[in-house]
Amino acid sequence: MIMSEEILTLQHLSKFFPDGDRTITVLDDISLSMKEGEFVAIVGPSGSGKSTLLSIIGALLTPTKGKVILDGKDISAFKPAQLTATRASNIGFIFQSPNLIPYLTIKDQLLLIGKINNINKKANRNKMNELVRELGLEHRVNNYPSSLSGGEKQRVAIGRAFMNDPKIILADEPTASLDTERGRTVVEKIAYEVKTRRKAAIMVTHDERMLGVCDRVLHMEDGKLIEDNQAEKKNHPTPAQT
Amino acid sequence: MFLALKEMKRAKLRYILLSLIMVSILFLVFFMTGLANGLSFADSSSLQKIKADYIVTNEEAEGAVINSELTQEQFKEISSSIEEPASPLSLTMSTITGKENQKDTDMIYFSVDPEHYADLPIIEGKNISEITGKEVLVNESFKKDGYELNDRLIDESTEKTMTIAGFIENQTYSFLPVIYSDIDSGIHPTKSNEGIYNAVVYNGAKTDIAGFDTSTNEEAVQSMPGYSETQGSFTVMKVFMFIISAFVSAVFFYVMTIQKTNQFGVLKAMGATTFYISKSIVTQVLLLTLFSLSASATAVVGMAQILPEGVPFQASVSLVLVTGAVFILLNLAGSLLSLYKVTKIDPLEAIGRSE
Ligand SMILES: Nc1ncnc2c1ncn2[C@@H]1O[C@H](COP(=O)(O)OP(=O)(O)OP(=O)(O)O)[C@@H](O)[C@H]1O
Ligand SMILES: [Mg+2]
Numbered sequence: 001m002i003m004s005e006e007i008l009t010l011q012h013l014s015k016f017f018p019d020g021d022r023t024i025t026v027l028d029d030i031s032l033s034m035k036e037g038e039f040v041a042i043v044g045p046s047g048s049g050k051s052t053l054l055s056i057i058g059a060l061l062t063p064t065k066g067k068v069i070l071d072g073k074d075i076s077a078f079k080p081a082q083l084t085a086t087r088a089s090n091i092g093f094i095f096q097s098p099n100l101i102p103y104l105t106i107k108d109q110l111l112l113i114g115k116i117n118n119i120n121k122k123a124n125r126n127k128m129n130e131l132v133r134e135l136g137l138e139h140r141v142n143n144y145p146s147s148l149s150g151g152e153k154q155r156v157a158i159g160r161a162f163m164n165d166p167k168i169i170l171a172d173e174p175t176a177s178l179d180t181e182r183g184r185t186v187v188e189k190i191a192y193e194v195k196t197r198r199k200a201a202i203m204v205t206h207d208e209r210m211l212g213v214c215d216r217v218l219h220m221e222d223g224k225l226i227e228d229n230q231a232e233k234k235n236h237p238t239p240a241q242t
Numbered sequence: 243m244f245l246a247l248k249e250m251k252r253a254k255l256r257y258i259l260l261s262l263i264m265v266s267i268l269f270l271v272f273f274m275t276g277l278a279n280g281l282s283f284a285d286s287s288s289l290q291k292i293k294a295d296y297i298v299t300n301e302e303a304e305g306a307v308i309n310s311e312l313t314q315e316q317f318k319e320i321s322s323s324i325e326e327p328a329s330p331l332s333l334t335m336s337t338i339t340g341k342e343n344q345k346d347t348d349m350i351y352f353s354v355d356p357e358h359y360a361d362l363p364i365i366e367g368k369n370i371s372e373i374t375g376k377e378v379l380v381n382e383s384f385k386k387d388g389y390e391l392n393d394r395l396i397d398e399s400t401e402k403t404m405t406i407a408g409f410i411e412n413q414t415y416s417f418l419p420v421i422y423s424d425i426d427s428g429i430h431p432t433k434s435n436e437g438i439y440n441a442v443v444y445n446g447a448k449t450d451i452a453g454f455d456t457s458t459n460e461e462a463v464q465s466m467p468g469y470s471e472t473q474g475s476f477t478v479m480k481v482f483m484f485i486i487s488a489f490v491s492a493v494f495f496y497v498m499t500i501q502k503t504n505q506f507g508v509l510k511a512m513g514a515t516t517f518y519i520s521k522s523i524v525t526q527v528l529l530l531t532l533f534s535l536s537a538s539a540t541a542v543v544g545m546a547q548i549l550p551e552g553v554p555f556q557a558s559v560s561l562v563l564v565t566g567a568v569f570i571l572l573n574l575a576g577s578l579l580s581l582y583k584v585t586k587i588d589p590l591e592a593i594g595r596s597e
Contacts, residue, residue: 060511060590081515087589088513099508099592101245103252108244115244116514144252164513 007167007200008034008057013066013076015052015223026052027063028223034168036198039191041211043204044220050204051172053220057202058091058170059083071167088117092161092199094171094190098153100145106132106156107141113163124163131159135189151182155189162193169194169201180209187213246525257530260494264534265541267487268569271480272542275561278476280554285472286463288352288415293360293370294443297331297462298454305457305465308333312439320454326446329358330439334430335418337398346398347387350418353425360445362422367391367408376427377407381419385409395421402429416466417554484572491530492576495523499580506584507592520581527577528570535566 015027026049034040042050055061057068059075060083068076075086087093100109107128114124132138135155145153154174161169171190175183187203187210194201203214211217219226250257289307298320303310312320312330321328332353340346354370361369365382373379380389384406389395393406404423413420423429425439432438450456457465464470499506506519539562549555 055590058511084510084513084515086513087511091513093511095508095592099504101505101509103249104245108248112244113512116509116512116518160512 005035006033007036007038007071008032009067009069010057011067011069013053013056013063013068015049015056015061016064026223027056030066030223030225032218032225034200034202036200037195038216039194039201039203039214041203041205041214041217042220042225043206043208043211043217048220049223050220053225054170054172054202054204057168058093059086089164090167092164092166092169094154094157094161094169094174096173096176098145098150098157100153100156100160102145105142105144106137106148109145109156110159110163113160117164119164127163127165128159131162131193134193135159150178151185154178154182154186158186158189158193162197162199165197166199169199171201171203173204173206175205175207175210180207183207183210184213243522243525245519245522246529249522250526250529257526260491261530261534261537263490264487264530265538267483267490268534268538268565269541269545271483271487271565271569272538272557272562273545273555274476274480274483275565276542276546276555276557277553278473278480279556279558279561281476282463282469282473283556284414284417284554285469286415286466288350288413288420289463289466290459291363291411291413292331292443292459292462293362293445294329294459295445296443296448296456296458298328298442298444298451298456299440299462301453301455303455303465305455305461306467307331307441307462307465308467310440310455312442314438316454317439317442320442320451323451324442324444324446324449326444327358328442328444329355330425331441331443332425332430332438333415333440336400336431338421339396339398341388344387347384348418349381349421350415351423351430352415352420353423353427353430354443355426356424359443362413363411365409365411367406369408370422373407373422373424375424376402376404376429377424378404378429379408379410379422380406381414381421382409382412383414383419397429397431399431400429404429484569487569488572488576491527491573492579495527495577495580496583499523499583503583503587504592506587507589510587510589511592516585519584523577523580523584524574527573531570531573535569539566 010030010032013027013030014025016023016025030053044050052061056063059078063076066076067074071090075083078086104112110128110131111124114127132141135158137152137155137159140148140152148156169190175186178186190201190203191213193199216227297307299305299307299310300312317330334351334353336349336351338347338349356370356373359370361371362379364379370379389406391406395404395406410422448456509519542557546555546557
């Protein structure tokens with residue numbers, strides 16, 4: 001395995017939260033590594049620490065122990081300003097609800113990301129057009145979010161997450177507000193973008209039916225991460241099974 | 243700029259409503275300022291424009307020229323204490339009998355010693371040093387009433403006749419037009435036998451004379467009965483309006499910021515800095531205040547054109563500029579509240595929270 005292919009490495013990551021005079025362990029010694037083009041799903045019961053893990057990888061929160069190496073840099077000890085810069089340039093978020101800016105047209109939602117990152121106007125525009133086409137939103141570019149369906153909004157959110165050409169995409173229950181069919185379309189769009197653009201992606205989901213699209217499925221339980229071999233077999237069948 | 247403009251475009255109504263409030267308040271502020279200025283001018287321009295560095299009054303008057311009385315002896319005492327030549331000053335209200343089919347004109351005499359009084363800004367005719375005997379200089383408002391050079395005026399109470407030798411630039415005292423006359427001409431009605439002068443005026447260094455008050459023009463204006471009270475009331479009103487307008491806009495932007503907490507959180511999660519978000523709020527504040535300022539200034543200028551002649555209204559460019567600058571500063575200060583809120587927004591909270 002070539003090191004440069006590795007986009008994300010987590011080394012013995014732990015997160016404690018103070019709770020009165022005790023501390024609660026939300027993440028317990030998590031190690032993981034991800035390569036480009038890899039789409040990982042995380043499943044697990046409520047309160048097991050999935051969102052917390054995503055927040056730490058997403059430079060929104062710093063771990064109590066351990067390292068987060070994103071694109072060769074250890075971001076676990078970054079200052080707030082560095083974390084913000086990391087989010088701006090290297091991370092794409094997709095939230096449970098699309099969280100679009102109500103007064104921006106679809107076009108502007110995407111262009112805004114380039115403006116935050118001071119990306120050259122023409123490049124920004126090209127990127128926007130490209131993503132809008134791939135996500136099937138061409139006929140919607142001049143609409144405001146209020147006139148879009150839930151699935152369309154979530155596709156805009158996907159486009160927005162890819163606008164800054166991030167190293168990694170983090171999606172926290174992106175299909176929770178959609179029905180199965182639309183949810184599946186959204187996940188497939190994420191998968192498509194991840195594969196064609198050679199990104200890494202982590203998706204937290206409660207929906208077992210979405211797992212088939214992912215390369216690996218990880219289980220989270222009480223702050224521990226366990227690889228789900230079942231899912232891996234399903235996805236990449238061994239000769240014995242066929 | 244991007245966010246600020248797009249939002250204002252999309253939510254036109256609420257920004258229009260806010261600017262309407264600001265425009266109305268600013269209009270009132272400008273209008274009141276103009277009125278206060280105009281009143282101050284009509285009340286005191288003649289004192290402000292007195293051609294002297296210092297005005298000496300008796301002690302009891304506390305600087306109010308109109309309340310001061312000086313006798314011939316006191317005048318001599320004062321003149322001898324001052325090195326420079328001094329002129330007595332006497333303020334006497336009276337009425338000029340109107341010409342045929344014209345109404346009488348209430349006015350006030352500023353009687354001085356023409357030889358020891360500096361030249362006035364005049365628009366026509368002789369200046370003060372050139373008048374002799376029963377010649378007088380009258381305020382330019384007489385011109386508007388149809389009087390001309392060399393016209394004869396008759397004082398209603400003394401029934402003395404005088405000749406217009408010149409017109410002076412607008413000077414009024416207590417809303418009355420001023421007529422400058424020679425104090426020895428006997429045109430103006432005489433007061434009590436004792437106090438025949440109100441004050442002594444002179445150019446030169448300040449000399450304190452025991453038993454008398456020496457004040458500058460500006461101090462004399464401030465000491466006019468009722469002057470500082472009137473102007474003070476206007477100032478209080480202006481200050482309150484300013485505070486109200488800054489408060490309205492501060493609260494508006496604060497409420498908007500609170501409403502947009504989740505949105506700003508998402509922006510921060512996507513890597514927007516607090517500075518980037520703050521910039522868009524400050525841009526909106528600046529755009530709204532600048533728009534309101536220019537709209538209300540235009541409205542006041544328009545208003546001044548259609549105001550009837552008699553309304554004392556004076557708005558100067560510098561006043562509008564200073565008022566505008568203070569207004570912008572106050573609004574920016576008010577937006578600090580919103581900016582503080584923005585720094586406190588945690589992007590973590592935006593995640594997983596539905597709208
Ligand atoms: N700031 C915090 N302070 C204290 N405890 C916290 C904090 N943030 C999260 N926790 C706790 O950490 C645990 C994990 O939270 P997290 O949101 O990561 O769970 P999750 O796996 O995403 O759950 P869900 O599936 O319901 O979204 C929870 O018990 C939560 O109460
Ligand atoms: Mg969660």
